[in-house]
Amino acid sequence: MSSQANAPFVHNAWYQAAWSNEIGDTPFARTLLNEEIVLFRDAGGCVYALEDRCCHRATPLRLGEVVPEGLRCGYHGLTFGGDGMCVGIPGQAKIPKQARVRSYPVVERQEFVWIWMGDPGLADESAIVDYPWNDDHANWPHKHGMYHIKCNYMLLIDNLMDLTHIPYIHRKTIGGGSRMDQVNARMEVKRTDMGVHYIRWMLGITPPPTYVRAAGFGDGVTVDRWQDFEYMVPASVIQWTGALEVGCGAEENRAQPGGFSLRIYHGATPETENSCFYFWTAANGYRQDEPQATETLYQEIADTFLEDLEFLEAQQSALEANPERTLLNMKSDEARVQARRAFDRMLKAEQAPLAAE
Numbered sequence: 001m002s003s004q005a006n007a008p009f010v011h012n013a014w015y016q017a018a019w020s021n022e023i024g025d026t027p028f029a030r031t032l033l034n035e036e037i038v039l040f041r042d043a044g045g046c047v048y049a050l051e052d053r054c055c056h057r058a059t060p061l062r063l064g065e066v067v068p069e070g071l072r073c074g075y076h077g078l079t080f081g082g083d084g085m086c087v088g089i090p091g092q093a094k095i096p097k098q099a100r101v102r103s104y105p106v107v108e109r110q111e112f113v114w115i116w117m118g119d120p121g122l123a124d125e126s127a128i129v130d131y132p133w134n135d136d137h138a139n140w141p142h143k144h145g146m147y148h149i150k151c152n153y154m155l156l157i158d159n160l161m162d163l164t165h166i167p168y169i170h171r172k173t174i175g176g177g178s179r180m181d182q183v184n185a186r187m188e189v190k191r192t193d194m195g196v197h198y199i200r201w202m203l204g205i206t207p208p209p210t211y212v213r214a215a216g217f218g219d220g221v222t223v224d225r226w227q228d229f230e231y232m233v234p235a236s237v238i239q240w241t242g243a244l245e246v247g248c249g250a251e252e253n254r255a256q257p258g259g260f261s262l263r264i265y266h267g268a269t270p271e272t273e274n275s276c277f278y279f280w281t282a283a284n285g286y287r288q289d290e291p292q293a294t295e296t297l298y299q300e301i302a303d304t305f306l307e308d309l310e311f312l313e314a315q316q317s318a319l320e321a322n323p324e325r326t327l328l329n330m331k332s333d334e335a336r337v338q339a340r341r342a343f344d345r346m347l348k349a350e351q352a353p354l355a356a357e
């Protein structure tokens with residue numbers, strides 16, 4: 001079993017390294033899974049990831065510059081192509097075979113830059129999480145963000161798998177209304193090939209402040225609210241939440257105009273054992289023609305996630321102070337426990353060949 005405070009890394013997996021628009025024509029450094037990586041975009045627009053350490057004198061390549069042939073070290077000018085091979089040594093015609101740095105498989109799609117941190121021979125692009133809503137700007141205008149959080153990445157996944165925290169820590173945003181509406185939501189949890197899916201229904205409830213501000217539900221209106229979440233190993237959660245006025249038949253058809261509808265991608269990429277990057281994108285599925293509505297939603301979600309961040313960092317410190325102490329599982333942990341099991345299965349599968357050796 002992976003520990004709560006310091007779940008180990010699964011290496012053979014795609015992680016979000018960055019948002020596409022973070023990578024421009026200057027070197028971009030980020031530590032992922034304890035490895036220092038430098039990303040860059042070449043003149044043709046392709047993104048590459050290399051170890052952030054020159055093979056000559058160990059200078060971080062982030063101090064260099066992007067040139068037509070690749071990334072040039074800032075110290076003595078060795079140039080590396082996107083595959084990590086050295087393609088130029090100033091003042092020397094022959095390039096030795098050892099003149100290379102590690103390169104990581106990278107795929108850029110749907111506004112994500114995905115990186116494969118394990119055995120490159122196992123990198124299978126079909127295993128990348130599909131998030132088509134990022135390509136659908138007309139129906140799902142969106143804006144993304146990223147938070148650096150001082151907690152193990154799996155604590156962030158845990159947080160998204162037990163939403164009974166909402167009425168406690170998100171009172172001013174997506175919480176609000178009756179606390180017990182949230183706690184007593186009808187919860188359906190299903191194991192999937194990639195992890196776990198759940199949907200929560202709160203029928204006939206008072207909409208929370210964020211929903212009222214966004215969709216303009218009138219005074220005294222009650223709604224049927226849903227929270228649809230899918231965890232995909234190791235570090236992605238796809239969310240579709242919303243509400244329709246009572247009587248609209250939300251349970252039969254959620255894709256109706258006139259209510260509140262929001263999609264969020266959540267990605268938790270480990271930086272170290274006790275820090276991670278929280279990538280998220282919030283899509284407005286209710287007032288698509290109003291850029292201000294997308295901006296307001298982004299702000300609300302950004303504020304909401306800051307509330308989570310505060311708790312996650314405090315939780316990490318407490319877990320680290322006493323890592324051996326056991327924790328209590330309750331009814332509301334059902335999806336969270338299943339998510340951890342899916343994660344543990346993936347971890348075990350990766351570690352099994354190593355154990356056999």
Ligand code: FES
Nearest residue numbers: 054056057073076
């Ligand atoms: S350290 Fe990179 S070229 Fe010398």
Ligand SMILES: [Fe+2]
Nearest residue numbers: 165166170308
């Ligand atoms: Fe939260």
